[in-house]
Amino acid sequence: MVDSVKTLIEKWVRPEIRALRAYHVPSAQGMVKLDAMENPYRWPEDLLPGWYARLAGAEINRYPDPEAARLKARLRQVFSVPEGMGVTFGNGSDELIQLIIMALAGAGSKVLAPHPTFSMYQMISTFVGVGYVDVPLRADDFSLDRDAVLQAIHKEQPAVVFLSYPNNPTGNLFDNDAIRAVIEAAPGLVVIDEAYHAFAETSWLNEVATYPNLLVLRTVSKLGLAGLRLGWLCGDPAWLREIDKIRLPYNINVLTQATAEYALEHYAVLERQTAALRSERGALLRALDGFAGVRAFPSAANFILFRVPTGRAAEIFDGLKARGVLIKNMDPAAPMLRDCLRVTVGMPEENQRFLDALRAVI
Ligand SMILES: *Cc1c(COP(=O)(O)O)cnc(C)c1O
Numbered sequence: 001m002v003d004s005v006k007t008l009i010e011k012w013v014r015p016e017i018r019a020l021r022a023y024h025v026p027s028a029q030g031m032v033k034l035d036a037m038e039n040p041y042r043w044p045e046d047l048l049p050g051w052y053a054r055l056a057g058a059e060i061n062r063y064p065d066p067e068a069a070r071l072k073a074r075l076r077q078v079f080s081v082p083e084g085m086g087v088t089f090g091n092g093s094d095e096l097i098q099l100i101i102m103a104l105a106g107a108g109s110k111v112l113a114p115h116p117t118f119s120m121y122q123m124i125s126t127f128v129g130v131g132y133v134d135v136p137l138r139a140d141d142f143s144l145d146r147d148a149v150l151q152a153i154h155k156e157q158p159a160v161v162f163l164s165y166p167n168n169p170t171g172n173l174f175d176n177d178a179i180r181a182v183i184e185a186a187p188g189l190v191v192i193d194e195a196y197h198a199f200a201e202t203s204w205l206n207e208v209a210t211y212p213n214l215l216v217l218r219t220v221s222k223l224g225l226a227g228l229r230l231g232w233l234c235g236d237p238a239w240l241r242e243i244d245k246i247r248l249p250y251n252i253n254v255l256t257q258a259t260a261e262y263a264l265e266h267y268a269v270l271e272r273q274t275a276a277l278r279s280e281r282g283a284l285l286r287a288l289d290g291f292a293g294v295r296a297f298p299s300a301a302n303f304i305l306f307r308v309p310t311g312r313a314a315e316i317f318d319g320l321k322a323r324g325v326l327i328k329n330m331d332p333a334a335p336m337l338r339d340c341l342r343v344t345v346g347m348p349e350e351n352q353r354f355l356d357a358l359r360a361v362i
Helices: 005-012 045-057 069-078 093-104 120-128 146-156 176-185 205-209 221-225 237-244 254-265 267-289 313-322 348-361
Strands: 086-090 110-115 131-136 160-164 189-193 214-219 231-235 303-307 340-344
Touching: 045 254, 069 086, 069 254, 086 093, 086 237, 093 120, 093 160, 093 189, 093 214, 093 231, 093 237, 110 120, 110 146, 120 131, 131 146, 146 176, 160 176, 176 189, 205 214, 205 231, 214 221, 221 254, 221 267, 231 237, 254 267, 267 303, 267 348, 313 340, 313 348
Parallel strands: 110 131, 110 160, 160 189, 189 214
Antiparallel strands: 086 231, 214 231, 303 340
């Protein structure tokens, strides 16, 4: 007799995996969707025929170019990738985080990151079975606690340090001198995750040629192409050759390659959209700060973290949802984020609907 599925799972699935809860994506059907840092703007009509022609020409009966060479050449030019530095693509930057951790993980090795930060660093460390060390940010302004991080690096000797720049979910940029100190103290790799680069207008990309232990991670998701799943990692080609060994062949499909190439040929369109969102961010921040009892934290990303009166985060989140506006309740994520909610910057009319709903709830 073969055991039941339940018995088999208990016997064979790793306990740390059984203890996980699957990454939950709430339904946003019919809602003003301000929960996932997407760019709300679609492409202008006049861009569509050219895109359709590219897709029609794509050879979906063939495997994709494993190196995505044409896309890579275009991307190097658009983002001014430093001379001599390499680029590797991932199916979203999430996949690259996974590849980095898999490549460096081994007996006793650890991943280190500030806390709170992007949840995937910890989740993927758990999937892969590598130790994860988090170092609290300063509770008042979410800045990097330089001494605490340096001390933890010294003690834990992490294989990889992840720094989200700007940091998700707090929205701030860490101090450049503190980052430099981290890079200089780290015994292994430091990955600066610039998922929100388009909104921050500052970058460490040019420094990858300076520091042998620095890689910069980017994605086109927050830029306006979240549906494509395309991330890229930049740094010394020798690092990327190692990481490339565990990348599954053909991880970037034919349609993504064709579409991303086309999008980057029209990068000015995306730049106009992200510039509009940056200016909306300022308006939204001022409006939020105008609410009695609300504190909005400054942001260099396309979202804003804000604190509501004590004990009311869940109620306000639910009230917004009942009024058709989906944001994210960060209160359960970390004690430091108590009473905090996170809203993505949307189109002016979406932001207005959010503010109207917030006024009604609060
Ligand atoms: C959203 C996000 C990512 C994931 O990007 P994908 O390319 O969509 O996988 C990575 N890092 C940070 C900090 C993010 O906020």
